Amino acid sequence: MASRGCGTCRKRRVKCDGAQPICNRCQKAKVKCDGVQNSFLFLNENEYAVGRRKRPRGPNVKGSSIVEKQVEQQVEQPNLGKDLVIFETSSTTPVDSVVMDLDNYSILPALNVPLEDQAIAYFSRHHETPHGMPEMVQGHMRFAFAGWILSSNVSILERAVSAVAHAIFGRARQNQAALSAGMAFYAEALARTNTALRSPQDATNDDVVLSAMLLSFYENCMMDRKQALLEDNIRRLASRSFAHHDGAISLLKLRRQHSDRTSVSLQIDKLVRRQLLRTLLLRSMPVPMLLRDGAQFGEEGIALEFDRCLVIAAKLRSQNLALNLDSTKPALSDSCEKMDSIRVLLSEAQALEDTLAMWALDLPMENWYSTYATEHDGQAETKDRIFGDMAHIYPTVGHAGMWNRYRVIRLITNDIMIKVLSALSRSQGFDQHDLVKTINSRISRLYEELCLSVPYMLGLIGSRPVATDMPLMAKAPTSFKEAVTVTNASLLCWPLAMLVTATYVPKRFDKYLTDRLLDCSIIIDDGVLERIAVSTRQPRPALSAT
Structure with missing residues (x-):
């Protein structure tokens, strides 16, 4: 059965949305649309199956010629002008169905393929959402794709998606024309966004x-990677790069005041909020009152329970910064009020650690992972990316991302506990050697578990072996840029960025985590993360509270 699409899209080998009289793909590319055929064409495959006819090599040339002949017989569509946009998509069409169409969207090498189509194809292929991803780790990017498909050529979202697509395509292919086009799209999207913000x-x-989040993505992508970055500027750099996220928080406040929003709008708010919470944690900032209750944004079940732990962790991390617990200087002169605050912080961190431990134990077994021995192909590149001789296998990459976010929150909590105990020891001779030893052991175990998950997330190892006693074979891909999708790598970026900027990191994990952050930053074309990874390749304080 032939696909239902216009003749122009079939000739260009791109996905057609089937809109009439002019499809949106041709409208965006500013090419003449041959129109969509009115009925399906059924090809008799039985003729080939029983051997009556010989199947031609390559694509179904005969079927394509039949379709083209039928299209030519149709009445030629009038030229309605490039400014007219016609949408035939129903308002009840699920957004997921639109996003799924992008999974098959590809462009074959050709001299006449427009630069915009090449950039969008590269972008969509590397940002596709993997199948089976847990709901609690899904992001807002899939709605950005859906909105781009349904938007007009002059919408804010269309400009923002085009800016990001041209930027990452230009960096990956070293295409200056794409980078210049991306900069022009970015400037237009930014101007249109500022104009829209003046109207409630x-x-x-x-x-x-969605455009505010994409513009932040663009700025991270276009960050100058060659510029030197000092250690004390890392937090400041991250804060400046998330300026658009601050604007998104204000936008969510305005959106929450409207009671007649659609289910899609509510879902977007939930997914955008998730990204904003992780941003606030990275910046050691508390969560604003507006964003603290995940239930009001649609979180439920295990996702809501973890969401509450994340909000508490952000508060503790902010209090840790305010109390200056990262300082290694003696604090004998600390006031009684400050010491009371430190003790309360220790109590709250311990309570959060207990809650997080119970959260993992309550997870259904289908979310858990297995540990296997590994063997590699002998190449130094593969060996460096495998931590030790073991690795984890998860149901999906999304499950690995879920576990790593959980591990990071526990590591943050235990790191705060170590700092509090160290401060108490310096100021009052508070001796809790056994407790410190237990926390250090827990921290090392969590770091190791996260490191063992990395090979699976980067596609270095395959699926589960047939026999449980068989080792996993590890082999580095020829190119990480082509073998690992941006979606998979992005699930590692936030956990790694949180850990490599931590005060205390066990030495045996430090270099491995920093190198993998550098790998992920190159995959997703994030200049900020790349500069952070390069700048943190230096000795750290020892992990100790005594």
Whole structure:
């Protein structure tokens, strides 16, 4: 059965949305649309199956010629002009169905393929959402794709997606024309976003909040990677790069004041909030009152329980920074009020650690992972990316991302406990040697578990072996840029960025985590993460509270 699409899209070998009289793909590419055929064409495959006819090599040339002949017989569509956009998509069409169409979207090498189509194809292929990803780790990017498909050529979201697509395509292919086009799209999207923010009604549109997140993505991508970065500028750099996220928080506040929002808008708010919470944690900032209750944004079940732990962790991390517990200087003169605050912080951190431990134990067994011995192909590149001689296998990469976010929150909590005990020891001779030893052991185990998950997430190892006693074979891909999708690598970026910027990291994990952050930053074309990874390749304080 032939695909239902216009003749132009079939000739260009791109996905057609089937809109009439002019499809959106041709409208965006500014090419003439041959129109969509009115009926399906059934090809008799039985003729080939029983041997009556010989199947031609390559693509179904005969079927394509039949379709082209039928299209030519149709009445030629009038030229309606490039400014007219016609949407035939129903308002009840599920967004997921639109996103799934992008999984098959590809462009074959050709001299006449527009630069915009090449950039969008590269972007969509590397940002596709893996199948079976747990709901609690899904992000807002899939709605950005869906909105881009349904948007007009001059919408804010269309400009923002085009800016990011051209930027990452230009960096990956070293295409200066794509980089220049991306910069022009970015400037236009930024100007349109600022204009929309002046109108309370326009500011609450889905396109505006999604564009704000994409513009932040663009700025991270285009960060100058060669510029030197000092250690004390790392936090400041991260804060500046998330300026658009601060605007997104204000947008969510405006959107929450409207009671007649669609289910898609509510879902976008939930996914954008998840990203904002991780940003606040990275910046050691508390979660604003507006964002603290995940239940109001649609979180439920195990996702809601973990969400509450994340909000508490952000508060503790902010209090740790305010109390200056990272200082290694003696604190004998600390006031009684400060010492009371430190003790309360220790109590709250211990309670959060207990809650997180119970959260993992309550997870259904289908979310758990297995540990296997590994063997590699003998190449130094493969050996360096495998931590030790063991590795984890998860149900999906999304499950690995879920576990690593959980491990990072526990590591943050235990790191705070170590700092508190160290401060108490310096100021009052508070001796809890056994407790410190237990926490250090727990921290090392969590770091090791995270490191063992990395090979699976980067596609260095395959699926589960047939026999449980068989080792996993590890082999590095020829190119990480082509073998690992941006979605998979992005699930590692936040956990690694949180850990490599921590005060205390066990020496046996430090270099491995920093090198893998550098790998992920190259895969997703994030200049900020790359500079952080390069700048943190230096000795750290020892992991101790005594």
